[in-house]
Amino acid sequence: MVRPTVPEADREIGIRHPVLGHGFVALVDYMGEDAAIVQAARVSYGRGTKSVRDDRGLIRYLLRHRHTTPFEMVELKFLVRLPIFVARQWIRHRSASVNEYSARYSIVPDEFEVPPPDEVRHQSQHNRQGRGGPLDPAVVERFRSDLERVARDAYTVYSGALEAGVARETARLVLPVAYYTQWYWKVDLWNLFHFLSLRLDPHAQEEIRLYAAEVAKLGRLVCPVAFEAFEDFVLSGLSLGRREQRAIRSLLAGATPEAACKAAGLPLAREDGKPMTSGEGVEFLQKLARLRGEGSPGDEA
Numbered sequence: 001m002v003r004p005t006v007p008e009a010d011r012e013i014g015i016r017h018p019v020l021g022h023g024f025v026a027l028v029d030y031m032g033e034d035a036a037i038v039q040a041a042r043v044s045y046g047r048g049t050k051s052v053r054d055d056r057g058l059i060r061y062l063l064r065h066r067h068t069t070p071f072e073m074v075e076l077k078f079l080v081r082l083p084i085f086v087a088r089q090w091i092r093h094r095s096a097s098v099n100e101y102s103a104r105y106s107i108v109p110d111e112f113e114v115p116p117p118d119e120v121r122h123q124s125q126h127n128r129q130g131r132g133g134p135l136d137p138a139v140v141e142r143f144r145s146d147l148e149r150v151a152r153d154a155y156t157v158y159s160g161a162l163e164a165g166v167a168r169e170t171a172r173l174v175l176p177v178a179y180y181t182q183w184y185w186k187v188d189l190w191n192l193f194h195f196l197s198l199r200l201d202p203h204a205q206e207e208i209r210l211y212a213a214e215v216a217k218l219g220r221l222v223c224p225v226a227f228e229a230f231e232d233f234v235l236s237g238l239s240l241g242r243r244e245q246r247a248i249r250s251l252l253a254g255a256t257p258e259a260a261c262k263a264a265g266l267p268l269a270r271e272d273g274k275p276m277t278s279g280e281g282v283e284f285l286q287k288l289a290r291l292r293g294e295g296s297p298g299d300e301a
């Protein structure tokens with residue numbers, strides 16, 4: 001028997017796709033493809049399904065109805081080089097296997113991330129975790145040169161400590177989170193979708209979103225049908241809570257969005273009358289804007 005493969009994915013194995021200043025994502029290996037999802041599902045649904053649904057239809061049905069385990073039959077392994085501050089966000093996804101470069105065992109290379117000028121922006125006014133509008137160019141340049149100086153000084157101290165005999169596991173304490181690490185990351189397709197749904201989202205930090213986009217491009221080569229379903233139903237999907245459905249019913253009956261929110265108990269103003277900038281009502285209006293095709297649902301994060 002020959003192992004199932006996908007020529008488009010095989011051509012990408014080992015190719016490093018650059019991300020940020022010194023990072024990359026490479027597909028190292030994979031097990032299974034769209035057919036593996038179908039094969040697993042037919043074990044539970046039996047042969048009968050074949051006659052009523054083609055493979056694409058079955059994959060889309062499974063995804064819509066959150067029948068998740070067939071997607072776990074596909075595994076993908078990546079090699080990723082990333083700054084430590086991105087790695088700290090990425091590692092929170094517990095349902096993957098990781099093997100990281102050991103800074104106890106090996107010397108950390110002198111590579112650190114300095115964001116490009118247009119990525120050094122104001123603290124967001126709406127999102128406490130995000131960045132917002134542009135800054136004075138002088139502030140941007142001072143920050144970038146300060147970061148570069150601090151990183152270079154830290155590496156000088158690190159190298160000096162190693163030369164003086166300090167253990168690598170201790171000397172590394174001086175290095176900032178802008179320094180790079182590297183790991184193998186193996187994940188099944190369902191948990192990859194979960195990772196991507198969180199890390200492609202406009203609320204995720206820009207840097208991890210760039211990595212997620214490269215991971216998604218490579219994953220799509222392995223399972224194009226499953227990825228199309230994921231994009232249709234999860235990434236571009238829209239969930240409506242009970243109050244939001246109530247507001248939609250009011251809208252369909254002719255109410256204005258503000259009146260519909262009021263009737264449904266979706267607040268748009270604070271007690272002092274000032275308009276709210278976040279919360280259920282604001283998010284509902286953002287969903288309406290999306291339905292009207294008026295841009296992304298995110299704020300300026």
Ligand SMILES: Cc1cc2nc3c(=O)[nH]c(=O)nc-3n(C[C@H](O)[C@H](O)[C@H](O)COP(=O)(O)OP(=O)(O)OC[C@H]3O[C@@H](n4cnc5c(N)ncnc54)[C@H](O)[C@@H]3O)c2cc1C
Pocket residue numbers: 092093094095096129191194198199203204205
């Ligand atoms: C925009 C954004 C902002 C964030 N901000 C913060 C922050 O300020 N502070 C912070 O600490 N984290 C923050 N996080 C991290 C976030 O809380 C999650 O830890 C991270 O996104 C991983 O998600 P997960 O647990 O669903 O994924 P995984 O760890 O991959 O888990 C996948 C799923 O498995 C299940 N699961 C796994 N382990 C357990 C368990 N022990 N118990 C129960 N169920 C489990 C859950 O259903 C989970 O959704 C942020 C994440 C995002 C995307």
